[in-house]
Amino acid sequence: MTIVTGAAAEDxxxxxxxxxxxxxxxxxxxxxxxxxxxxxxxxxALSIEAVAGRxxxxxxxxxxxxxxxxxxxxxALATLKGPLPELAGESVRxxxxxxxxxxxxxSLSRASHILPCLITEIKRxxxxxxxxxKIMEPRREAMREVLRRGIDxxxxxxxxxxxxxxxxxxAPMLAQSMINWNPWLDRDVxxxxxxxxxxxxxxxxxxxx
Amino acid sequence: MTIVTGAAAEDxxxxxxxxxxxxxxxxxxxxxxxxxxxxxxxxxALSIEAVAGRxxxxxxxxxxxxxxxxxxxxxALATLKGPLPELAGESVRxxxxxxxxxxxxxSLSRASHILPCLITEIKRxxxxxxxxxKIMEPRREAMREVLRRGIDxxxxxxxxxxxxxxxxxxAPMLAQSMINWNPWLDRDVxxxxxxxxxxxxxxxxxxxx
Amino acid sequence: MTIVTGAAAEDxxxxxxxxxxxxxxxxxxxxxxxxxxxxxxxxxALSIEAVAGRxxxxxxxxxxxxxxxxxxxxxALATLKGPLPELAGESVRxxxxxxxxxxxxxSLSRASHILPCLITEIKRxxxxxxxxxKIMEPRREAMREVLRRGIDxxxxxxxxxxxxxxxxxxAPMLAQSMINWNPWLDRDVxxxxxxxxxxxxxxxxxxxx
Amino acid sequence: MTIVTGAAAEDxxxxxxxxxxxxxxxxxxxxxxxxxxxxxxxxxALSIEAVAGRxxxxxxxxxxxxxxxxxxxxxALATLKGPLPELAGESVRxxxxxxxxxxxxxSLSRASHILPCLITEIKRxxxxxxxxxKIMEPRREAMREVLRRGIDxxxxxxxxxxxxxxxxxxAPMLAQSMINWNPWLDRDVxxxxxxxxxxxxxxxxxxxx
DNA sequence: TACTAAGCGAGACGGTACGTCGCGTCTTCTT
DNA sequence: AAGAAGACGCGACGTACCGTCTCGCTTAGTA
Numbered sequence: 001m002t003i004v005t006g007a008a009a010e011d012x013x014x015x016x017x018x019x020x021x022x023x024x025x026x027x028x029x030x031x032x033x034x035x036x037x038x039x040x041x042x043x044x045a046l047s048i049e050a051v052a053g054r055x056x057x058x059x060x061x062x063x064x065x066x067x068x069x070x071x072x073x074x075x076a077l078a079t080l081k082g083p084l085p086e087l088a089g090e091s092v093r094x095x096x097x098x099x100x101x102x103x104x105x106x107s108l109s110r111a112s113h114i115l116p117c118l119i120t121e122i123k124r125x126x127x128x129x130x131x132x133x134k135i136m137e138p139r140r141e142a143m144r145e146v147l148r149r150g151i152d153x154x155x156x157x158x159x160x161x162x163x164x165x166x167x168x169x170x171a172p173m174l175a176q177s178m179i180n181w182n183p184w185l186d187r188d189v190x191x192x193x194x195x196x197x198x199x200x201x202x203x204x205x206x207x208x209x
Numbered sequence: 210m211t212i213v214t215g216a217a218a219e220d221x222x223x224x225x226x227x228x229x230x231x232x233x234x235x236x237x238x239x240x241x242x243x244x245x246x247x248x249x250x251x252x253x254a255l256s257i258e259a260v261a262g263r264x265x266x267x268x269x270x271x272x273x274x275x276x277x278x279x280x281x282x283x284x285a286l287a288t289l290k291g292p293l294p295e296l297a298g299e300s301v302r303x304x305x306x307x308x309x310x311x312x313x314x315x316s317l318s319r320a321s322h323i324l325p326c327l328i329t330e331i332k333r334x335x336x337x338x339x340x341x342x343k344i345m346e347p348r349r350e351a352m353r354e355v356l357r358r359g360i361d362x363x364x365x366x367x368x369x370x371x372x373x374x375x376x377x378x379x380a381p382m383l384a385q386s387m388i389n390w391n392p393w394l395d396r397d398v399x400x401x402x403x404x405x406x407x408x409x410x411x412x413x414x415x416x417x418x
Numbered sequence: 419m420t421i422v423t424g425a426a427a428e429d430x431x432x433x434x435x436x437x438x439x440x441x442x443x444x445x446x447x448x449x450x451x452x453x454x455x456x457x458x459x460x461x462x463a464l465s466i467e468a469v470a471g472r473x474x475x476x477x478x479x480x481x482x483x484x485x486x487x488x489x490x491x492x493x494a495l496a497t498l499k500g501p502l503p504e505l506a507g508e509s510v511r512x513x514x515x516x517x518x519x520x521x522x523x524x525s526l527s528r529a530s531h532i533l534p535c536l537i538t539e540i541k542r543x544x545x546x547x548x549x550x551x552k553i554m555e556p557r558r559e560a561m562r563e564v565l566r567r568g569i570d571x572x573x574x575x576x577x578x579x580x581x582x583x584x585x586x587x588x589a590p591m592l593a594q595s596m597i598n599w600n601p602w603l604d605r606d607v608x609x610x611x612x613x614x615x616x617x618x619x620x621x622x623x624x625x626x627x
Numbered sequence: 628m629t630i631v632t633g634a635a636a637e638d639x640x641x642x643x644x645x646x647x648x649x650x651x652x653x654x655x656x657x658x659x660x661x662x663x664x665x666x667x668x669x670x671x672a673l674s675i676e677a678v679a680g681r682x683x684x685x686x687x688x689x690x691x692x693x694x695x696x697x698x699x700x701x702x703a704l705a706t707l708k709g710p711l712p713e714l715a716g717e718s719v720r721x722x723x724x725x726x727x728x729x730x731x732x733x734s735l736s737r738a739s740h741i742l743p744c745l746i747t748e749i750k751r752x753x754x755x756x757x758x759x760x761k762i763m764e765p766r767r768e769a770m771r772e773v774l775r776r777g778i779d780x781x782x783x784x785x786x787x788x789x790x791x792x793x794x795x796x797x798a799p800m801l802a803q804s805m806i807n808w809n810p811w812l813d814r815d816v817x818x819x820x821x822x823x824x825x826x827x828x829x830x831x832x833x834x835x836x
Numbered sequence: 837t838a839c840t841a842a843g844c845g846a847g848a849c850g851g852t853a854c855g856t857c858g859c860g861t862c863t864t865c866t867t
Numbered sequence: 868a869a870g871a872a873g874a875c876g877c878g879a880c881g882t883a884c885c886g887t888c889t890c891g892c893t894t895a896g897t898a
Contacts, residue, residue, distance in 0.1 A: 018868020019867070025870075042333055044253050047858060058871040063860065123329045123387060124251060164381075164406040171380035172373075178332060197373040201410035227847030228889040234849075256879055267850040272881065436842025437894045443844075460751055462671050465884060476845045481886065541747045541805060542669060582799075582824040589798035590791075596750060615791040619828035645873030646863040652875075674853060685876040690855065839898075849888065855880100862875065867868105 021065070028055040029062055033076035037114045043073070043121055070125040077118050078131045084142055092150035093195055096169065099143050100191035103173040119178055140166065150202075157204045165202060169194050230274070237264040238271055242285035246323045252282070252330055279334040286327050287340045293351055301359035302404055305378065308352050309400035312382040328387055349375065359411075366413045374411060378403050439483070446473040447480055451494035456528045461491070461535045462542065488543040495536050496549045498529045502560055510568035511613055514587065517561050518609035521591040537596055558584065575622045583620060587612050648692070655682040656689055660703035664741045670700065670748055697752040704745050705758045711769055719777035720822055723796065726770050727818035730800040746805055767793065777829075784831045792829060796821055 032054035036046055048069055052059045066072040085102060087095045115135070122128045143166055150156035172194060241264035245255055257278060261268045275281040294311060296304045324344070331337045352375055359365035381403060450473035454464055466487060470477045484490040503520060505513045533553070540546045561584055568574035590612060659682035663673055675696060679686045693699040712729060714722045742762070749755045770793055777783035799821060 019870075021869065044333070048860080049858060052871095056871080058869095058873085059860080060862085060872090061870065064869080068860080119387075120329050120332045124253070161402070161406050164402055167381040167384075168377040168403065168407065171384045172376040174384065175376075175380045178328075193370070193373055194377065197370050198377065198407060198410050200414055201407050205409055224891080225847085226845070226891080228849075230848065231889095257881085258879060261850090265850080267848095267852095268881080269851085269883090270849065273848070277881085434842075435840075435896070437844075437896095439843065440894095462751070466886085467884060470845095474845080476843095476847085477886080478846090478888085479844065482843075486886085535750065537805075538747050538750045542671070579820070579824050582820055585799040585802075586795040586821065586825065589802045590794040592802065593794075593798045596746075611788070611791055612795065615788050616795065616825060616828050618832065619825050623827065642865075643873085644865070644871070646865095646875080648874065649863095675855085676853060679876095683876085685878090686855080687857085687877085688875065691874070695855085837898095840896090842893105842895090844891105844893070846890085847888100848890095849886105851885080853884095854882075857878105857880075859877080859879105860875105862873100864872085864874095865870100866872105867870070 022061075025055070025057050025061050026065065029057055029065070029072070030076045030079060031055070032057075033072060034080070034114065037076075044124065046073070048072075070127060073121070073125060074127045074131050077114065077128065078134065080114060080135065084138060087142070087146065089149075092146060092155050093199070095146040096143070096195050097191040099139065099146065100169060100173055100194065103170060103177060119174065143170075154204070156202050160202055165198065168198060231270075234264070234266050234270050235274065238266055238274070238281070239285045239288055240264070241266075242281060243289070243323065246285075253333070255282070257281075279336065282330070283334060283336040283340055286323065286337065287343065289323060289327075289344060293347060296351070296355065298358075301355060301364050302408070304355040305352070305404050306400040308348065308355065309378060309382055309403065312379060312386060328383065352379075363413070365411050369411055374407065377407060440479075443473070443475050443479050444483065447475055447483070447490070448494045448497055449473070450475075451490060452498070452528060452532065455494075455532045455535065461539055464491070466490075488545060491539070491543060492545045492549050495532065495546065496552065498532060498553060502556060505560070505564065507567075510564060510573050511617070513564040514561070514613050515609040517557065517564065518587060518591055518612065521588060521595060537592065561588075572622070574620050578620055583616065586616060649688075652682070652684050652688050653692065656684055656692070656699070657703045657706055658682070659684075660699060661707070661741065664703075671751070673700070675699075697754065700748065701752060701754040701758055704741065704755065705761065707741060707745075707762065711765060714769070714773065716776075719773060719782050720826075722773040723770070723822050724818040726766065726773065727796060727800055727821065730797060730804060746801065770797075781831070783829050787829055792825065795825060 029051060032051045033046065036050060036054065037043060041050075046069070048059060048062060051057075051072070052062055062072065066075065085098050087098055089095060118128055118132055122132060144162055147156060147160060147162050147165065151158055151160060169191075173191065238260060241260045242255065245259060245263065246252060250259075255278065257268060257271055260266075260281070261271055264271075271281065275284065294307050296307055298304065327337055327341055327344075331341060353371055356365060356369060356371050356374065360367055360369060378400075382400065447469060450469045451464065454468060454472065455461060459468075464487070466477060466480060469475075469490070470480055480490065484493065503516050505516055507513065536546055536550055536553075540550060562580055565574060565578065565580055565583065569576055569578060587609075591609065656678060659678045660673065663677060663681065664670060668677075673696065675686060675689055678684075678699070679689055689699065693702065712725050714725055716722065745755055745759055745762075749759060771789055774783060774787060774789050774792065778785055778787060796818075800818065
């Protein structure tokens with residue numbers, strides 16, 4: 001790991017001959033995909049021909065970059081990013097609620113329209129799993145941080161199984177955003193309700209289990 | 210020829226004229242769909258022509274009954290039923306674990322191969338929501354029953370929010386079976402781990418929050 | 419071969435058991451066919467389902483009587499008859515023209531709309547040949563009669579080849595009515611033009627026209 | 628880069644963008660059609676799928692060129708050409724007979740199998756009329772030439788109505804080849820019989836046949 | 837009068853072909 | 868070489884008829 005590495009790399013993979021690939025085309029393609037998805041096209045009904053048309057690009061230009069529809073989808077969705085909510089940092093409960101809220105019935109951004117589709121498509125296109133994880137990891141880390149802070153401050157019990165707690169909080173919200181109805185609850189899941197319900201299990205116990 | 214005839218006829222809604230639809234064909238079609246799904250055809254790649262071929266039926270015979278692929282899928286999946294696991298009834302914890310286990314990585318029956326697809330398809334075909342609920346309701350009721358028994362016996366706290374608890378237990382399992390990997394856990398979610406984690410929140414509290 | 423045969427036959431083929439075939443249905447079917455043809459349906463585009471619908475008759479009722487579409491067509495067309503033109507009987511030339519005229523661009527009756535199709539269909543359905551002959555024979559006989567009368571009166575030469583003359587007169591007219599354009603003439607063939615052209619060949623040799 | 632270029636380009640109607648249509652496919656399709664017809668497929672029973680299969684071509688490749696079956700048929704048949712019979716040129720009678728003979732019961736070439744169908748199809752597909760005329764015109768011109776030469780040599784009368792004579796000679800032959808039976812003659816029309824019958828009408832009036 | 841056998845309308849049946857659409861690849865000319 | 872354009876072989880779509888097969892209901896002649 002030297003400073004030279006960069007330059008060396010530049011030398012080594014010397015510029016391919018011929019016309020370089022157009023960055024413009026690449027962006028146009030990805031944008032076309034996201035636009036179509038945002039317009040409600042059902043992701044598997046998304047036709048390469050439509051993408052090419054919308055992007056004013058030849059089909060070959062797409063296939064030169066991605067081997068098939070799935071790969072294109074993966075890359076297109078990978079460009080999506082929602083901003084992390086800002087945390088007050090005053091109480092564990094409030095921070096958890098703030099982190100959970102945007103997972104539910106979606107907000108207004110283009111991303112929030114598309115992301116739920118993403119999860120649904122993972123089964124069909126396992127490649128999307130990585131995409132999904134990459135997008136989600138910052139949020140998971142934020143939640144982990146909140147919990148760790150709670151433990152440090154003594155607000156939460158020391159032997160907390162972070163991952164399981166996170167799963168139990170997030171999964172119900174997610175299920176709901178996926179199918180627009182929560183199959184286990186009679187009405188919308190409110191983050192508060194989830195946090196309050198699990199609360200006794202995550203605070204230091206007066207009584208041993 | 211009595212006065213009642215008219216009313217009777219009205220009641221038993223007078224059989225339609227012409228040759229009645231063949232129950233045999235109907236069964237063959239639905240079976241073909243389920244067979245193909247069980248063989249791993251990705252549900253949206255399921256072609257009507259393949260179904261017709263497999264069922265030894267004309268395409269028109271399918272379209273006469275269902276207006277499109279989705280409607281057929283809904284009806285076909287609606288015929289699926291998995292057996293409920295038998296409960297020992299001795300401890301709440303064991304019963305919960307027994308009910309959760311089959312939700313995870315699927316068992317062997319044809320149904321268990323197909324059901325996870327179902328959830329994934331709900332977004333695409335909202336009609337499947339009813340199907341899903343119909344299949345799931347007996348299981349939810351069973352779990353509710355277990356929890357209620359626990360409350361009655363004093364094993365669980367009286368003010369339990371049944372629905373939220375169920376959601377927190379089932380949703381993580383389901384998410385995992387859907388996408389073959391649990392996005393919030395480093396490894397497979399075991400039902401025991403979930404139940405144990407939430408346990409302090411559902412047993413009578415020695416200490417108030 | 420006795421006189422009784424007729425009566426015997428009557429006895430022998432005693433009324434079949436069961437409900438006799440409905441003459442009404444039969445007529446309705448044939449009428450439906452002719453109506454559809456008269457409306458311009460291209461004879462081979464004539465669908466049995468359309469006929470059944472128009473005749474308010476079950477498809478089976480058609481197939482019980484005719485083995486296939488062609489047979490039905492043959493029988494339906496066989497019911498067509500156009501009236502013979504009345505002949506003045508004063509001059510051979512005028513009578514020939516009168517007989518030829520209706521062969522050309524069709525008159526107004528339903529028959530005249532359909533007959534040209536008939537000829538076109540003969541190739542496809544050889545059974546129609548007999549139909550065609552049956553319809554045409556009276557007209558041919560009439561023309562033959564006119565020519566014979568001309569011979570008897572000395573107006574025409576004695577050694578006339580009746581059939582060839584008739585062919586040369588009728589075929590051009592017919593070709594034209596078949597394809598709505600005469601492939602060998604720059605404009606419509608007028609019967610007069612044909613008769614006049616052949617005249618020197620059919621009158622006694624020495625006499626000038 | 629000259630000023631002329633623009634004009635030149637305009638003249639040679641600037642080639643369309645994209646991959647040009649495959650001449651190979653076009654030929655294969657037309658050949659498939661003609662082959663199937665020559666094998667006796669009844670022209671309206673000719674299925675596009677069969678053509679596509681035989682030509683090893685996608686159906687879309689056919690529909691990209693022709694809007695429907697009829698148009699394809701027209702173009703396919705238009706490629707047919709039979710050779711003109713050679714004329715001795717010694718006597719008008721012999722030349723006429725030579726020209727008429729191939730119109731009757733067909734010879735052996737693929738064309739002769741198909742051409743009679745063509746006439747039958749004209750009613751159905753008026754576009755075929757042009758095809759038919761294009762194929763026939765050379766033969767009509769040949770016959771016209773023979774007659775004109777006869778007039779010049781004094782063998783035929785000067786005021787002959789060429790077109791009508793040709794119609795009277797050809798139409799009976801054609802009718803016969805169309806329906807495999809001549810409706811006005813008891814047996815096959817022989818060209819000789821026709822020519823001889825009309826002879827007195829086409830030679831100068833005074834001279835005996 | 838009741839029975840029986842066929843005809844009746846309706847319409848479903850397993851098929852075949854239709855004409856359209858999208859796939860992923862290819863072939864052309866232009867940049 | 869990459870660009871756009873668009874044709875290629877393929878295969879599924881949903882529709883229309885084919886000729887056959889049930890249905891429940893007449894509609895006769897026979898018993």
